[in-house]
Amino acid sequence: MSDIHSWSIAQEISAKETNIKPINDLFGNLRNKETAxxxxxxSKLIMPIITPIYPEQSAAFNVNYSTHKIIMxxxxxxxxxxxxxxIVGLKTGAIEKAWEKWIKGIKFEEKVFV
Known part of the structure; x- marks a missing residue:
């Protein structure tokens, strides 16, 4: 069992270096034109979001290409x-149920984006 007195910076660095993955494993092969x-x-920002609150409470989020596709x-x-x-409301007169169904929406887990 190790304690604070047996700790050394060399052991810490050695332990960290063994857990570092090559950059190709993290991002794919960046030399591949399709991946790049x-x-x-x-990574391109399409719709920057600026909130009128203190910076520490800001959304700190910008809509990139994939998020833009999901939103649209x-x-x-x-x-x-x-x-x-x-259309349903005009045809059958059941507009109240149709509105309830629309407002309720679907669960996020049930959404399928192809």
Whole structure:
């Protein structure tokens, strides 16, 4: 059992170095053009979010390519469902149930993005 008196910086560095993975394992092969392009697209900021609060309470989040795709797909699906609600409501007169279904939405875990 080790204690604070037997600790050494050399042992600590040695232990850390054995856990370091090569950069290719972390990010894929960056020399591969497809991988580099994919990472570049996902790192570009599309919609920076600026909040009017103190910096420590800020959202500290910017929408990148993949988040933008998710947001846009969700907005279009919501618009489609909203149109369906109006069509169902006009045809059958059951607009109240259709609105309840639309407002309730679906669980996040049930969303499927292809």
């Amino acid at each position: 392009t994919r990472l570049l697209n996902h 797909k969700t907005l279009f699906e919501g618009l489609k469902k909203l149109r369906d609600v109006n």
